């Protein structure tokens with residue numbers, strides 16, 4: 001029995017000093033010293049021994065147990081120190097290695113154009129408003145004089161949320177006229193840029209989502225001359241001095257008289273080319289004098305106050321400003337395109 005125990009001691013000490021991880025060390029502890037371990041198994045046979053031999057073997061067993069425990073503890077310390085060393089090695093930082101180049105993006109060309117437009121209008125005393133894209137049809141249509149049955153209210157043109165056609169994705173920024181009239185003190189000078197939605201197929205000049213910038217002025221003695229003068233000044237600041245514009249009569253339910261404004265084509269100077277589809281002019285906005293009934297519906301006395309409003313397509317302006325030929329480029333987010341600006 002003594003020989004058995006000595007053999008166990010030898011084997012265990014060897015195995016412990018060879019252990020390569022804390023886990024395998026724990027397994028060895030269980031294997032040799034655990035309740036069902038090898039040392040315990042030997043001790044269970046003590047009953048067979050004589051009365052003289054028993055205490056001698058008991059002492060030897062205790063000695064072996066404490067030897068093994070000491071060895072396990074030593075090995076544990078060694079393994080932990082090695083693990084720490086390895087971690088320190090791994091986490092060393094070489095501060096002399098060149099840093100990874102950080103790629104900073106920049107503003108999207110359409111927002112660059114919008115910033116220029118905002119700057120120009122803020123410089124003229126306008127306030128910039130933000131408004132909801134999910135809009136009530138009453139604001140998008142009714143309060144703008146487009147009553148039930150108006151073609152623009154059709155389901156084939158407009159994204160509605162409900163069967164009763166009361167909640168919709170706004171199809172224009174013009175509801176911001178109403179929101180401003182209802183909430184702001186007079187006189188009013190605002191622009192309201194934002195997304196609008198229409199059921200259009202995507203092509204070089206159309207997208208079901210695009211951006212408009214609405215503008216409105218209401219004050220005493222405001223006339224169509226103010227409208228033309230302001231918009232001409234804006235276009236010159238945006239596109240350069242001497243930019244030529246023209247105003248054509250048009251119809252909008254909420255303005256009277258109404259017009260559209262074209263900017264002479266920058267490519268051909270008005271002769272007609274592919275960029276302007278042979279027209280010589282590029283349409284950039286709709287505008288007009290706010291209809292007296294629209295003023296009235298929002299609680300403004302049309303005998304005392306007059307006003308004008310416009311709505312321009314932001315993508316079109318950005319395309320002209322940066323000479324972009326296809327609307328889709330603006331939304332595709334291809335960095336090779338965007339990096340050019």
Ligand code: PHE
Nearest residue numbers: 172174286287288309310311
């Ligand atoms: N909301 C009109 C459109 O989307 C544009 C417009 C705005 C016209 C303001 C007149 C006045 O076509």
